[in-house]
Amino acid sequence: MPRCGGELVRRNGKYGEFIGCSNFPRCRYTQKI
Structure with missing residues (x-):
């Protein structure tokens, strides 16, 4: 989990x-x- 408390989202990258x-x-x- 990110330390900032943000949500995880699925992304497309390079x-x-x-x-x-x-x-x-x-x-x-x-x-x-």
Whole structure:
């Protein structure tokens, strides 16, 4: 879980799908799916 307390949302990036923080770009937390 991100330390900022944000929600995790599924996103598509350059290298495929990942889970990232909804507070991006303030919070850079990511996780592989």
